[in-house]
Amino acid sequence: MAENEDKKIFTRGNEALAMAAIEAGCRYYFGYPITPQGEIPEYLSRELPKVGGRFLQAESEIASINMLLGAGALGARVMTSSSGPGISLMQEGISYMAGSEIPGLIVNVSRCGPGLGGIAPSQGDYFQATRGGGHGDYRTPVLAPGSPQEMYDLAFLAFDLAFKYRTPVMILADAVIGQMKEQVVRREPLPPAPLPEWALTGADGRASRLLKSLFLAEGELEKQTLKQLDKYHEIERREPRWEEFMTEDADFIVIAFGIIARIAKSSIRMARKQGIKAGLLRPITLYPFPVEPIQKLSARVKKILVVELNTGQMVDDVRLSARPGTGIELYFRSPGAGSLPSLEEIAGEMERRFR
Amino acid sequence: MAENEDKKIFTRGNEALAMAAIEAGCRYYFGYPITPQGEIPEYLSRELPKVGGRFLQAESEIASINMLLGAGALGARVMTSSSGPGISLMQEGISYMAGSEIPGLIVNVSRCGPGLGGIAPSQGDYFQATRGGGHGDYRTPVLAPGSPQEMYDLAFLAFDLAFKYRTPVMILADAVIGQMKEQVVRREPLPPAPLPEWALTGADGRASRLLKSLFLAEGELEKQTLKQLDKYHEIERREPRWEEFMTEDADFIVIAFGIIARIAKSSIRMARKQGIKAGLLRPITLYPFPVEPIQKLSARVKKILVVELNTGQMVDDVRLSARPGTGIELYFRSPGAGSLPSLEEIAGEMERRFR
Amino acid sequence: MKQVFSRPPELIDIPSHFCPGCHHGLIHRLTAEALNFYGLRKKTIAVSSVGCSVFLYNYIDVDTVEAPHGRAPAVATGVRRVLPDRFVFTYQGDGDLAAIGMSEIIHCANRGENITVIFVNNSIYGMTGGQMAPTTLLGMKTATTPYGRNFSNDGYPIRMAEFLAPLEGVAFSARVAVDKIANLRRAKKILFQAFQTQIRGLGFSFVEFLSACPTNWGLSPVEAARKVEQEMIPYYPLGIFKEKKETDHL
Amino acid sequence: MKQVFSRPPELIDIPSHFCPGCHHGLIHRLTAEALNFYGLRKKTIAVSSVGCSVFLYNYIDVDTVEAPHGRAPAVATGVRRVLPDRFVFTYQGDGDLAAIGMSEIIHCANRGENITVIFVNNSIYGMTGGQMAPTTLLGMKTATTPYGRNFSNDGYPIRMAEFLAPLEGVAFSARVAVDKIANLRRAKKILFQAFQTQIRGLGFSFVEFLSACPTNWGLSPVEAARKVEQEMIPYYPLGIFKEKKETDHL
Amino acid sequence: MDNFYTDIIFSGSGGQGVMLIGNALSLAALDRGYLVTYMPSYGVEMRGGAANCTVVISTEAIGSPVIGFPEILVAFNRDSFERFKNRVKPGGTVIVNSTLVPDYRVERKEVRVLPVALNALAQEIGDERLMNIMGLGALVELIAVVGTGDIEKVFPKVLGRNFEKYRDLYLKALRVGAEEIKKIK
Amino acid sequence: MDNFYTDIIFSGSGGQGVMLIGNALSLAALDRGYLVTYMPSYGVEMRGGAANCTVVISTEAIGSPVIGFPEILVAFNRDSFERFKNRVKPGGTVIVNSTLVPDYRVERKEVRVLPVALNALAQEIGDERLMNIMGLGALVELIAVVGTGDIEKVFPKVLGRNFEKYRDLYLKALRVGAEEIKKIK
Amino acid sequence: MGKVVINIERCKGCGLCLEACPKKFLSIGDKRNLNGYYYVQSRGEGECTGCSSCAEMCPDVVIEVWR
Amino acid sequence: MGKVVINIERCKGCGLCLEACPKKFLSIGDKRNLNGYYYVQSRGEGECTGCSSCAEMCPDVVIEVWR
Numbered sequence A, B: 001m002a003e004n005e006d007k008k009i010f011t012r013g014n015e016a017l018a019m020a021a022i023e024a025g026c027r028y029y030f031g032y033p034i035t036p037q038g039e040i041p042e043y044l045s046r047e048l049p050k051v052g053g054r055f056l057q058a059e060s061e062i063a064s065i066n067m068l069l070g071a072g073a074l075g076a077r078v079m080t081s082s083s084g085p086g087i088s089l090m091q092e093g094i095s096y097m098a099g100s101e102i103p104g105l106i107v108n109v110s111r112c113g114p115g116l117g118g119i120a121p122s123q124g125d126y127f128q129a130t131r132g133g134g135h136g137d138y139r140t141p142v143l144a145p146g147s148p149q150e151m152y153d154l155a156f157l158a159f160d161l162a163f164k165y166r167t168p169v170m171i172l173a174d175a176v177i178g179q180m181k182e183q184v185v186r187r188e189p190l191p192p193a194p195l196p197e198w199a200l201t202g203a204d205g206r207a208s209r210l211l212k213s214l215f216l217a218e219g220e221l222e223k224q225t226l227k228q229l230d231k232y233h234e235i236e237r238r239e240p241r242w243e244e245f246m247t248e249d250a251d252f253i254v255i256a257f258g259i260i261a262r263i264a265k266s267s268i269r270m271a272r273k274q275g276i277k278a279g280l281l282r283p284i285t286l287y288p289f290p291v292e293p294i295q296k297l298s299a300r301v302k303k304i305l306v307v308e309l310n311t312g313q314m315v316d317d318v319r320l321s322a323r324p325g326t327g328i329e330l331y332f333r334s335p336g337a338g339s340l341p342s343l344e345e346i347a348g349e350m351e352r353r354f355r
Numbered sequence C, D: 001m002k003q004v005f006s007r008p009p010e011l012i013d014i015p016s017h018f019c020p021g022c023h024h025g026l027i028h029r030l031t032a033e034a035l036n037f038y039g040l041r042k043k044t045i046a047v048s049s050v051g052c053s054v055f056l057y058n059y060i061d062v063d064t065v066e067a068p069h070g071r072a073p074a075v076a077t078g079v080r081r082v083l084p085d086r087f088v089f090t091y092q093g094d095g096d097l098a099a100i101g102m103s104e105i106i107h108c109a110n111r112g113e114n115i116t117v118i119f120v121n122n123s124i125y126g127m128t129g130g131q132m133a134p135t136t137l138l139g140m141k142t143a144t145t146p147y148g149r150n151f152s153n154d155g156y157p158i159r160m161a162e163f164l165a166p167l168e169g170v171a172f173s174a175r176v177a178v179d180k181i182a183n184l185r186r187a188k189k190i191l192f193q194a195f196q197t198q199i200r201g202l203g204f205s206f207v208e209f210l211s212a213c214p215t216n217w218g219l220s221p222v223e224a225a226r227k228v229e230q231e232m233i234p235y236y237p238l239g240i241f242k243e244k245k246e247t248d249h250l
Numbered sequence E, F: 001m002d003n004f005y006t007d008i009i010f011s012g013s014g015g016q017g018v019m020l021i022g023n024a025l026s027l028a029a030l031d032r033g034y035l036v037t038y039m040p041s042y043g044v045e046m047r048g049g050a051a052n053c054t055v056v057i058s059t060e061a062i063g064s065p066v067i068g069f070p071e072i073l074v075a076f077n078r079d080s081f082e083r084f085k086n087r088v089k090p091g092g093t094v095i096v097n098s099t100l101v102p103d104y105r106v107e108r109k110e111v112r113v114l115p116v117a118l119n120a121l122a123q124e125i126g127d128e129r130l131m132n133i134m135g136l137g138a139l140v141e142l143i144a145v146v147g148t149g150d151i152e153k154v155f156p157k158v159l160g161r162n163f164e165k166y167r168d169l170y171l172k173a174l175r176v177g178a179e180e181i182k183k184i185k
Numbered sequence G, H: 001m002g003k004v005v006i007n008i009e010r011c012k013g014c015g016l017c018l019e020a021c022p023k024k025f026l027s028i029g030d031k032r033n034l035n036g037y038y039y040v041q042s043r044g045e046g047e048c049t050g051c052s053s054c055a056e057m058c059p060d061v062v063i064e065v066w067r
Ligand SMILES: Cc1ncc(C[n+]2csc(CCOP(=O)(O)OP(=O)(O)O)c2C)c(N)n1
Pocket: A032, A033, A034, A035, A061, A085, A086, A089, C050, C051, C052, C053, C069, C092, C093, C094, C095, C096, C097, C120, C122, C124, C125, C126, C127, C128, C133
């Protein structure tokens, strides 16, 4: 498409992400079809071969994540994408990647569950994404885009983090952010990254290398996990990202992410017109969670309203972050066709609770 | 074995659980080998055929959980067991069972991760178990036995809850509880349970039945999820179980579960001798978490010490449960060979923090 | 005058959600006819799968459980072990059965589970919008093979009926088509044979239906049926690849 | 005097963790010899799997990545796609490859990934303590078939080398044994042939090794080797089942 | 630019080219300096032939691209008319294809219905398939945010080579649609 | 019953019957009214031939069945001796099989070492494999919680039919082990 | 001599039935049903033998046949 | 004429080498190595041809052969 050559394009969130992945140096994609992320493989199957990359439709999500593990072990920038059920199937592989310190990007364009559920947007995979749905003590950075522009931008960030910390990184989007089109401003593609010094390439002129997650000897696994824990602590210190909107003078704060945060912004504008001094804090990184700004705001504001498109998951992190005694309320819509709240609905909740 | 015929037996946790499952009416087992739960399938492959049951070693954990789903859909009492990586692979299936309201018992005799990790005991799957490691908004009751006796007792409870609430139930044990032998007192086997009225049996003399998790029509999934949420709220109200040990006069409380709670009890006895008035709260159900007793205790005691064999997971639930302002500290050992804390070690921590 | 063709009562009388000319509708009807012929409605437990046919239970009036994508054979195994005297069938697409569900179908077949598998090979992922399936023909353009399926990147289209046949547990394996009346009538016979295989307790029976997906093939229904004849059947020959006459394991 | 037999340098000089008489040690050595013969050490990426052979990387001195149980072929595919000019092999047990990893091995084979798979069929789960494998012989007692493997409950032992051979992507498929010197020498030749298949870019190559597990068979090493000859080989015939001489897809 | 906001649902069946005109409108409004979101229906929603998309055009940052209660509905067939007609906001408008929905009726007083016999008119100018473009012409005339000229400019992007080939037809369809609305609005 | 607590690690290689005597001790102590836990090594730990188990006997509820630093170690071979000898608690005891570990040495003063030539003595009474029973006899004599008579009572449970067949041999092994300890403790 | 009864509201106009009719008895008309499909109808010439081919080939089970 | 060099500490006494020796040149002795295995040794009779069979059959690569 001609429009792709411009720096300003009008495009779907899923396509923006796929485009950015290539520009961030991703050359390998392994994935299995699922709605609502279909445009990502569709775009990459067309575009990757043009830049010398490889696209492979894997036979399953389990194969996908393990191909990611194999390709990632060579230091390649590699990604997969899926949704709900597919992401569940990847949990063992993600745990292995985390345990073996192999980077890679996993995109979850979230749909509603549990089970087959439906294909409407959802934030019901928050726990899975932020708590490590797989076994063992690990975390993966989780980035939550709020627009096609951020689908684009966060793909760059995701690869940065993945290689900086040698970890799988998840982008947790939702069906609306993935499917909607909006204007996206592109940046310069990244130059090729140097091969990391741990990458497997064949033991040519050096000792052989090994990437593994099995640590059987006494004390070995504990040491390894504590090393990783240091890494997670560093991530928690250095990498939280969030957006604040009209918080400077706010008496009330809404906390929401992804599509809900977008809608809530409009609600806040509406509420402000009605004289409610509300603001929004939008976590961009769900892990690391933006603890500090919430702590700060919670010391000042009268009430916090958490709005989620699930039955209440992020609210736990807000409670764990806010100062003791902060009034924290939850408004949720359980995801499903037709349950995305409107701006008026959220504004109504603000009215009810902040008045 | 002759000893099995007695009511008092000296047996391994894993065997106690398998035995109890049969006595609780379980007649079907589907599972895939993994350490450290091998004695469960070993026992059941020998004993199930004797009581007219079926034992099938499935080709994988994914097959296992889906066989569970199929057998459970017929209203049968059915179980599987696995550990870490295998449980991760079951997440999609567990989510489907929850979404389709199909009961069944999933046993995780936990080993350490992430990845292949090791086979030492671990509590690193706490998040996965309690937050729904699978996609979507669902929960599964999680029972955490602290002894072979409880491996036995909780198997009965697990089937009770599974059928009462039409939900998969997890028993989250660990390698020590599963492998150790201790005295177990058996009870009378349950009489056969009547077939639930939703069970698939063939549409003979009635309308055909359907068990599914796909709800596509507008509003349908939201309604279904809210119905399930009511169920979870009921579970949270009615089913928390915990043990208190020397809490009546305690100034300090240790909160721990499973093997750690066992060890901590000895540590508390030791601490008491040194004049530290400590007590223990041991959650037996991890979901529903025993919020109320922790709330009550936290209003009274000077400090709470959470002890975990992971890098700190249950501590979140304690923080979410305790009164604001409660002093909550965490002591953890990251799991791995040789990292199980001794009673002296935990006592030392109590000394350090409670003095 | 006598009614010589009517909807079998096992096929619920509602409009279908399938695209015009989609062969799923035909295969659903044949399935209902087979259930009807053998009087199986009251003792059948169906396992639906994930794909365009996920709504099987909206159309076929039997007890049904919905399996996760690819896992119907495992679900059916669970069913079979609990109620060995019921009639059990799965209905699965080619993405479902031959991609993500490969392990489950092979092990189920190898165990000789006494179930019938209705396998709908339309050489594409219908429901998700036309991506390559394991069965997509070489050279065929799909949403994820924009330059045509290429062996050296994507592998060969897989012939499931032949592939499964050598497994000891397989009692019956065949491939049929419903692209025109002669094939359809033969398909019906063969499906009935598969049902009988199960009824007689001979073990695992498998019928692969070549099926048109006009929507994702970008063809009219009539052209799509023609593509089955002209492109699919040459690569996927019709026929019976295995047929046990009696149980060998009892 | 000249040294006529010595440890290949690719086989790291440390004691092995295998039980006495376990054939894994032999298969490791043959693998190291093949790497040595073709000078592959510097350009090899090995994929280890989960089973008694998980410590492959402690013994074979090449770059290695550890795959989750059963997924080595998928991991190898990831490797292969990034570095098409390296030598890539997996080393997998029968539980790993033929049970949990069935889907991955078939799809990898069907894609014709240019890798070599070393498949160790000891008809048992070694590492986890002797449970039934997909390859366990009928009648054999294991930890999970205390009354002997029974077809009607547990299915038939599966012959992977034959099963995979018909797939178009498979360039080479064979079964060998190392129970006695003649078989071992033939095994070595065939393994070398498989390596060559990859080196020549012909596609997927597969060598199934029949292997003794004295520990879980409850036999002495010598008896165990005899069981390979007397019970395994009759059911699992040795031989080459597919051998492509040139690429058909370039 | 003055503060402005509107949202439109285009709705019809699969083959009717609903997505295409939604895209065209979006790009034109974008060129005019508006903020725009476009949200298509997707996945199983599309099975059975339904297709719809929502376009929001605004001068302020747009919250939700998903609109439960649109200001404007453009309904190309009966199904979509029935599905969405009662969701149109009070004060809103429905453009309905009266060829396929001759008995269109909205029970609510506060909603204005503008019938255009799209199939019939499109057939008249030579190709029934142009009905979507004609619908777009009607909509553009109604909202008066972008002109048909703006639409013309983005046509090459969304129609590709077809536009070169059938330029006049497309433009004519656009015009006829606009004129129909002028007549009745 | 007076307050009592002890813990023992039995350790050797796979074939040496370590688990069996751990079980026998556990059952005997249980019969005597003690609380008992038994914890085996398992899984990959056992590959390469190592095997060990830990028995805790107590009058109070037992916390951990896993003991990092045992009061007593019974080591049947060199590997296990080397692995555990430095973990024995100050004041603790090691019973070591001096046939296979002739050069046993514990560097720490506070640990008592009691060598018994188990293989040799077992061979003397007719079957080297009885070394584990002999080791148990030694241990029982040492801890004096249960008597050899108590062990005898549980033997049918843990040895099954073998016990009926070789009853005298087993009892003799038990006795010889106990006597050896008497000599040197 | 046969007769076909077509449930026109269920017809999706796919044309598979007409292809199957040995008598070319059926055709797609120029009227749409409520779902917008041009539905199948008798061509008004030739004769239906009641062979059922059309009905058997209809994926939507739109046709009943009498004979 | 050949010679075998046996790394006795690595030998696990499995006996596969002796089975393989056409000359029955090897046997398991009555001494244990540090790992407790009775290890393999020359029987002290017959003659080694240096054919390598023993070494090739040893899973633990314990034997070197010279000729
Ligand atoms: C685990 C999982 N992965 C992916 C999907 C998405 N999905 C739904 S249907 C389908 C495949 C449909 O293709 P096929 O099985 O061939 O059936 P068809 O629609 O062609 O009849 C896929 C991949 C899913 N629901 N679950």
